[in-house]
Amino acid sequence: MTRHSAHHSPLTLLGLGAMGIALGRTWFAADHPLTVWNRTPARAAALAAEGAEAADSAAEAVAANSLIVVCLMDDDSVQKVLTGTDLTGKDLVNLTTCTPAQARARAEWARERGARYLDGGVMAVPPMAGVPEAGGYVFYSGSQELFEQHEETLSVPLGTRYVGRDAGFAALHDVALLSAMYGMLAGAAHAFALIRKEDIDPASFAPLLADWLTAMAPSVHRTADQLRSGDYTEGVLSTLAMQVAGTPTFLQTAEQQGVSPELLSPYFALMRRRLADGDGVEDLTGVIDLLVR
Template sequence: MTNDNKPRVVLLGLGAMGTALAQAWLHAGYPLTVWNRTASRAEPLRALGADVAATAAEAVAAGTLIVTCLMDDASVEDALDGADLVGRDLVDLTTGTPNEADARAVWARDRGARFLSGGIMSSPSMVGVPEAGGYVFYSGSRELLDQHESALAAVLGVRYTGSRPGSAALYDIALLSAMYGMFAGVSHAFALVREEEMPLKEFSGLLTSWLTAMLTSNDTVADQLDSGDYTRDVQANLGMLVSGFRTFEVAAREQDVDFRLLAPYLELLEERLGQGYSDEGTAGAIGLLAKSA
């Protein structure tokens, strides 16, 4: 049941994430208009009370708050081609690059719309479940976010990253990059022990607790980067780390495991060590990744 005091949300895109967002807005009592290129995906939402538009332009005409959750940036432009965006607020939750979001903000402004970019840090199952901890990075117009924060927070937590439209995408990709890097290490770890006696579920528990404990080092790295002192509070210096890492490579060969997932990181640390920074931790190597450094 919708609440007349709540603004209408217009949602374009009903993939797994878009559908979860739609269901959460309906559950929270927001009037909702939806559109999807494959029209059949909208029918279950019609049964839940959503209005279903035949075209994206028709959907946009139904409200002021327009949310896009589409395949990619090109899909956003294609879907909104011909839609009247004058006076609309466009919130783009489509996964893309920072530069794409910056360009899309200019594109929206030229069409008379305010723009907010979002990076979703959630799986569909976390949407509408506050205790699950999912949230969206938002960047761009702070005024727009303040105006619509209640509606946006009804489905996922809200975290503002700054006025640059592309910053939400940047933080989204930064966190996901760290996640996939962790997955690479986890894959390597399972490959090493896959044929040993310990049950893999037992090893999984050990792996989870170890990684959780090690994540506290993130704050130390941040402090070192902020201060420029890469030797501050170092628990294991670069000389020790590289020596140990080379042992990992030998052990991988002994276990008939390809070292390709970890080799690039060893090469990076070896390069920094070769520059004479044996007393540092790993923070100094981060500068080697920044091509402008």
């Protein structure tokens, strides 16, 4: 008996940054034969010391296994690393952050070189790898056949969510969720700025803020229903006209607290535009139509 059973598929991992190292260690700990390569050899040596096979070149690493996982800095890095490698018959899984257009172009690039392609959008930070209860996962899109064949292996470090054959969908889901996160963080930053000069403990305020954001989060389901039906007045709890009428209070409070309104003003401006163009009894959903060019 060898250390690796037949059920533990071998794979190659290109790129050993913080996430790559975390993924590699999780796969190796789960008894998957692992070949690694990194532009900086010292990082590969660290995993080699734990028992992984360190390749001398990207081409050698790609040749070692049929399943190739790439976790590099950007799409340009993927191009540079994979140029000169033989991808014929390979299953290429790209976990490098990219745009939807880059993912689609990379899928075609891989197909032209005889490889199946799966793009991944990682919704996790390195410490979440190998810790199922942490809730980290990866969006996958592209070859459904590749995904189904390797799902068991791909799900070892992080959960998997297949979102369609369009190779750009994983990146699109990734960026869409992260964009919402930054919007939330912008609102939180404004809220903390408002209390910054007052005798209010930020640590005491934080649970109130977290609970409020949690309570508001389910409103996205109403927005989705309205977008699907096209009826922006469906289930409205607070009309656009009412909310626009209240915006001066937020701006005046910011001014009185000595806080820049630059995080709120663009959204309020869109709300006013939508009110001027649309129906005051609808929800805020119409703002989305103003954003779509």
